[in-house]
Amino acid sequence: MNICVFCSAYSLDDRYSAPAAEFARLLGEGGHTLVWGGSNAGLMGLLADEVKAAGGKLVGIMVEMLKHKGYVGADELVMTADLAERKRELASRADAVVVLVGGLGTMDEVTEVLELKKHGMFEKPVVLLDTEGFYSGLRTQLERMDVEGFLPRPLADLVGFADTPAEVFELLKA
Numbered sequence: 001m002n003i004c005v006f007c008s009a010y011s012l013d014d015r016y017s018a019p020a021a022e023f024a025r026l027l028g029e030g031g032h033t034l035v036w037g038g039s040n041a042g043l044m045g046l047l048a049d050e051v052k053a054a055g056g057k058l059v060g061i062m063v064e065m066l067k068h069k070g071y072v073g074a075d076e077l078v079m080t081a082d083l084a085e086r087k088r089e090l091a092s093r094a095d096a097v098v099v100l101v102g103g104l105g106t107m108d109e110v111t112e113v114l115e116l117k118k119h120g121m122f123e124k125p126v127v128l129l130d131t132e133g134f135y136s137g138l139r140t141q142l143e144r145m146d147v148e149g150f151l152p153r154p155l156a157d158l159v160g161f162a163d164t165p166a167e168v169f170e171l172l173k174a
């Protein structure tokens with residue numbers, strides 16, 4: 001499976017980086033391919049190192065303006081002109097999307113795929129790994145949108161929430 005991952009480009013402490021590394025190990029050992037932003041920065045670089053070490057393949061979708069942070073050693077590296085083209089390319093290459101902890105870049109990416117799902121233009125599974133309850137606020141907001149009629153389809157059709165890396169893969173199998 002080609003698993004597209006959105007996650008932080010910053011180095012984070014162990015409570016965030018250890019579950020990300022565990023997720024990457026499961027991805028690689030499962031024979032999957034990581035499709036990601038193609039960077040060696042922070043959690044993105046750690047993820048790629050761990051997937052590779054566990055025997056998985058790497059497909060990086062880089063953007064011209066960040067190419068100085070490009071990961072060396074990917075099986076395939078695609079260069080895109082801008083962030084919008086990169087998001088389209090990431091989505092089109094994914095069989096599933098997994099969201100690890102991240103900041104505004106990650107929010108931009110996950111919001112885009114959820115909006116596409118909302119309109120029925122992207123039907124692949126999306127799972128958020130809610131490490132340390134990092135996404136509890138976002139989850140509360142999305143549940144409120146669901147309950148109060150802001151979504152055209154049930155939230156459960158748009159995104160699943162996992163507490164552990166192993167649970168991510170259980171949700172992807174379901």
Ligand SMILES: C/C(=C\CNc1ncnc2c1ncn2[C@@H]1O[C@H](COP(=O)(O)O)[C@@H](O)[C@H]1O)CO
Binds near residue numbers: 006042104106
């Ligand atoms: C941290 C620095 C540069 C960041 N370089 C990036 N390279 C590739 N992809 C990136 C980069 N920054 C953001 N992205 C994309 O957004 C997500 C991470 O953003 P966040 O704001 O950290 O959550 C990630 O999924 C990428 O696709 C300077 O050293």
